[in-house]
Amino acid sequence: MTSKTAEAAQHTIRRVLDDKRHMPGALLPILHAIQDQLGHVPPEAVPEIAEALNLSRAEVHGVITYYHHFRSEAPKGAVVQVCRAEACQACGSDALWAHANKQAAGQNLTLEQVYCLGLCATAPAMSIDDKPYARVGATKFDHLLAQLKEAA
Ligand code: FES
Known part of the structure; x- marks a missing residue:
């Protein structure tokens, strides 16, 4: 990921967190929104999501890996x-x-x-x-x- 791309991804993640962090059961809507906008949930997003929702990194990672829907790597084509x-x-x-x-x-x-x-x-x-x-x-x-x- 280029630094410009990484910066844009970071901006997207922050925007999604600001928008959805106060929703009840916010984790899944946040993961869906990030994947919809970036094509995947980058591993770098996990600590930020965890901190925003007062969860452990393991809890966030566990949800991402539990659901087949979520990807940790950008799709190819x-x-x-x-x-x-x-x-x-x-x-x-x-x-x-x-x-x-x-x-x-x-x-x-x-x-x-x-x-x-x-x-x-x-x-x-x-x-x-x-x-x-x-x-x-x-x-x-x-x-x-x-x-x-x-x-x-
Ligand atoms: S089982 Fe519903 S679309 Fe395949």
């Missing part, structure tokens, strides 16, 4: 998420996940598992940079990946 929750599993997401892993190898993207994108009735579901896609099989996945490469 587009974020491709494949739903692995029950409705999607019942409609073939295991095969989609295996296919996605094969196709994503060596690509400039971050492939992640998620547990429900709210598209259960049109499973299996996935998202690319938070844009949801329903009824995704191997062919549709390959088409979406090709579109992603064209757009890059």
